[in-house]
Amino acid sequence: MPFLVRNLVFDYRAAEPAIFAHLLNRLSLNREEVVSWKIVRKGLDARKKKAIRYVYTIEISVCDEAACLAKFADDRDVTPVPETTPKTYTPITTDKEIVIAGMGPAGLFAALRLAEYGLRATIIERGRPVEQRVQDVQSFWDHGILNPESNVQFGEGGAGTFSDGKLTTRIRDENLGYILENLVRFGAPREILCLAKPHIGTDKLRRVVAGIRAELLERGFTIRFSGKLTDIMTRKGQVSGLVLNETEELPCHYLVLATGHSARDTYEMLRKRSIHMERKPFAIGLRVEHPQELINGIQYGDRSASGLPTAEYVLTHHDPETDRPVYSFCMCPGGVVMAAASEEGGVVTNGMSSFQRNSPFANSALVVAVGEKDFPGSHPFAGIEFQRSLEQKAFAAGNFSYYAPAQNLLDFASGKGFHDVRSTYRPGIVPVDLAEILPKDVALALKAGVRQFDRKMKGFLTVEASLTGVETRTSAPVRIVRDDTCQSVSLPGLFPAGEGAGYAGGIMSAAVDGIRVADSIVRDLCLK
Ligand SMILES: Cc1cc2nc3c(=O)[nH]c(=O)nc-3n(C[C@H](O)[C@H](O)[C@H](O)COP(=O)(O)OP(=O)(O)OC[C@H]3O[C@@H](n4cnc5c(N)ncnc54)[C@H](O)[C@@H]3O)c2cc1C
Structure with a gap:
C-alpha cells in the first residue's frame, strides 16, 4: 500500500530531482527501493518574502512498505494512504422523465x-x-x-x-x-x-x-x-x-x-x-484593478515573479464604524475586469483570467456584506431589488451605454482628487465619484477597508489602481x-x-x- 509523506518544504525554485533526492534522504531509502512516487499536494508559502517555498505532500510506493512504515510509526507526517472504497453505480431503469x-x-x-x-x-x-x-x-x-x-x-x-x-x-x-x-x-x-x-x-x-x-x-x-x-x-x-x-x-x-x-x-x-x-444576505462593492507587477512586488518582493505563480491576495477587515465585514472576493491574477450584466439597463462588473494568468493586471472585487439593514422588509425579492437599483444607478452614471463608472483608488479612499483612471473593462469607463453610487455605509466601509488593506499589503492603496462598479452578483x-x-x-x-x-x-x-x-x-x- 502506498503511503504519504507530508510537509516536505522546498525553496520554490527546487526541481523534481532535488525533491526526489530529499525524499530518499527523509525516508532513508535507496533509489532502487522506490517503485513510484508522485506529488499529490503542492501549496505555496509566501509569508516570508526572502524564503518563499512550496510545501509538498508526496505519495510513494516502495518495495518493502511495511518495513518503511514501521520505521516511521511515530512520525505524523508519514502515514498510509487512507483507504477509500470506489463508489459503485448500480444501473437504474425508469420510465420517469x-x-x-x-x-x-x-x-x-x-x-x-x-x-x-x-x-x-x-x-x-x-x-x-x-x-x-x-x-x-x-x-x-x-x-x-x-x-x-x-x-x-x-x-x-x-x-x-x-x-x-x-x-x-x-x-x-x-x-x-x-x-x-x-x-x-x-x-x-x-x-x-x-x-x-x-x-x-x-x-x-x-x-x-x-x-x-x-x-x-x-x-x-x-x-x-x-x-x-x-x-x-x-x-x-x-x-x-x-x-x-x-x-x-x-x-x-x-x-x-x-x-x-x-x-x-x-x-x-x-x-x-x-x-x-x-x-438572503450577500455582498456588494467595486472591482479594484492594479498592475500585476505591483501585486507581485508586494507579495513576493519581486515585481517580475520569476519562477513563481502570478501573485494573488485575500484580504479581510471588519469595519468597527459601520460594523460590517469588508473583503476581497474572486481575485483574478493576470486577468481583466469585465462587463457581466444579464439585464438590460444595468451595469455589473466582474473579473476573469486565462489559464496562463498573463494579462499585466490583477483585479478583485472589494465587497461589503449587506442584508436586512440595507433592504428591510420580508419580501423574498428585497435583495434583488436592491441589486437592481444599484446596477441601474451605475448604468445611468455610465451614460446609459454599459460603460462602467470608475474612479482612481486613491481619490475614492480620500474623497478628493482627479487622478487618472484606467481599466481593462470594456466597452469603456466614465470617471465618477463612486461613493455617490453606493449606499453610504457600503462606501464608508470600503474606504476604511482599503486603508486597512494598505497596512496589510504596503502599496495596495496607490494612484496606480482603479475601481469600477458595481459588483453586485456575488451570490x-x-x-x-x-x-x-x-x-x-x-x-x-x-x-x-x-x-x-x-x-x-x-x-x-x-x-x-x-x-x-x-x-x-x-x-x-x-x-x-
Ligand atoms: C464572472 C464570474 C466569475 C466567477 N468566477 C468564479 C471562480 O473563479 N471560481 C468560483 O468558484 N466561482 C466563480 N464564480 C461563481 C460561479 O460561477 C457560480 O458559483 C457557479 O457558476 C454557480 O453554478 P450554478 O450551476 O448553480 O449556476 P450558474 O452557473 O449560474 O448556471 C445557471 C444556468 O442556468 C441557466 N438558466 C437560468 N435561467 C434559466 C431558465 N429559466 N431556463 C433554463 N436555463 C436557465 C443559465 O443560462 C445558466 O447557464 C464566478 C461567477 C461569475 C459571474
Whole structure:
C-alpha cells in the first residue's frame, strides 16, 4: 500500500530531482527501493518574502512498505494512504422523465451523476452553446450590445464560464475529488488535482464545458439550447411538467432547477407558483484593478515573479464604524475586469483570467456584506431589488451605454482628487465619484477597508489602481427553501440546486450540490 509523506518544504525554485533526492534522504531509502512516487499536494508559502517555498505532500510506493512504515510509526507526517472504497453505480431503469434546467456546474454535475447510473435526462438551457455564447459576450464587450439570454451569466457552462475558474472552496465533501477528476477527464490541466489553489482559466474551462456536453449527448441526454423554463405544471400537488419558452409543454416527474443566481425572471415565475423562497444576505462593492507587477512586488518582493505563480491576495477587515465585514472576493491574477450584466439597463462588473494568468493586471472585487439593514422588509425579492437599483444607478452614471463608472483608488479612499483612471473593462469607463453610487455605509466601509488593506499589503492603496462598479452578483440574494430530500418544501418533484437555490457559492460547491440533488433523485427512484 502506498503511503504519504507530508510537509516536505522546498525553496520554490527546487526541481523534481532535488525533491526526489530529499525524499530518499527523509525516508532513508535507496533509489532502487522506490517503485513510484508522485506529488499529490503542492501549496505555496509566501509569508516570508526572502524564503518563499512550496510545501509538498508526496505519495510513494516502495518495495518493502511495511518495513518503511514501521520505521516511521511515530512520525505524523508519514502515514498510509487512507483507504477509500470506489463508489459503485448500480444501473437504474425508469420510465420517469427527468429534466434539468440550467447548464452551469450544478446542472452539468447533476447530469453527469445521473449518467453514472445509466439514467438520461433532458437538459434545457436558456442560453446558447458555449462557442456561440463567446461571440455574444464578445459583441457585448466590443459594442455594448447585450443579449439578455446569452451573456456572462447565461449560456452553456453557467456563470463561471467567463471567470478565473478558481476551484477553491471552503466546503468539505466526498465528491470534491470526483469533480476535479471529471474536470481533468474533460480537458482541465492535471495540476488541478494536486495544487492547493487550483484554477482552470476561462480559456480551458470553455473546452471542458464542450467536452461535458459531448459526453452527455453520447450517453443519450437531450439538450435544448435557447430553451427557457417559463412555467411549471403540477398534478396532485407534484411536478408533472414544465413549459419551455412559454409555448411548449414537456412532461416530467423530476425537475432539477439549477438556474443560477441571476435568473430573476425565473424567481418571479416561482413566486407566481407559490414556491417558498426567502431573501438572503450577500455582498456588494467595486472591482479594484492594479498592475500585476505591483501585486507581485508586494507579495513576493519581486515585481517580475520569476519562477513563481502570478501573485494573488485575500484580504479581510471588519469595519468597527459601520460594523460590517469588508473583503476581497474572486481575485483574478493576470486577468481583466469585465462587463457581466444579464439585464438590460444595468451595469455589473466582474473579473476573469486565462489559464496562463498573463494579462499585466490583477483585479478583485472589494465587497461589503449587506442584508436586512440595507433592504428591510420580508419580501423574498428585497435583495434583488436592491441589486437592481444599484446596477441601474451605475448604468445611468455610465451614460446609459454599459460603460462602467470608475474612479482612481486613491481619490475614492480620500474623497478628493482627479487622478487618472484606467481599466481593462470594456466597452469603456466614465470617471465618477463612486461613493455617490453606493449606499453610504457600503462606501464608508470600503474606504476604511482599503486603508486597512494598505497596512496589510504596503502599496495596495496607490494612484496606480482603479475601481469600477458595481459588483453586485456575488451570490444569490434568494434561497429557494428545500427539505432534507433536496425538494422544494412547497412542491415535491422540484429540486432547487446550486447557487441560485441559495445552497452553494462558487463552481465547486455548486457542482457538489448538483451531485447531491442527483443522488437524492436516485434514492427516490430506488424507493419507488
Ligand atoms: C464572472 C464570474 C466569475 C466567477 N468566477 C468564479 C471562480 O473563479 N471560481 C468560483 O468558484 N466561482 C466563480 N464564480 C461563481 C460561479 O460561477 C457560480 O458559483 C457557479 O457558476 C454557480 O453554478 P450554478 O450551476 O448553480 O449556476 P450558474 O452557473 O449560474 O448556471 C445557471 C444556468 O442556468 C441557466 N438558466 C437560468 N435561467 C434559466 C431558465 N429559466 N431556463 C433554463 N436555463 C436557465 C443559465 O443560462 C445558466 O447557464 C464566478 C461567477 C461569475 C459571474
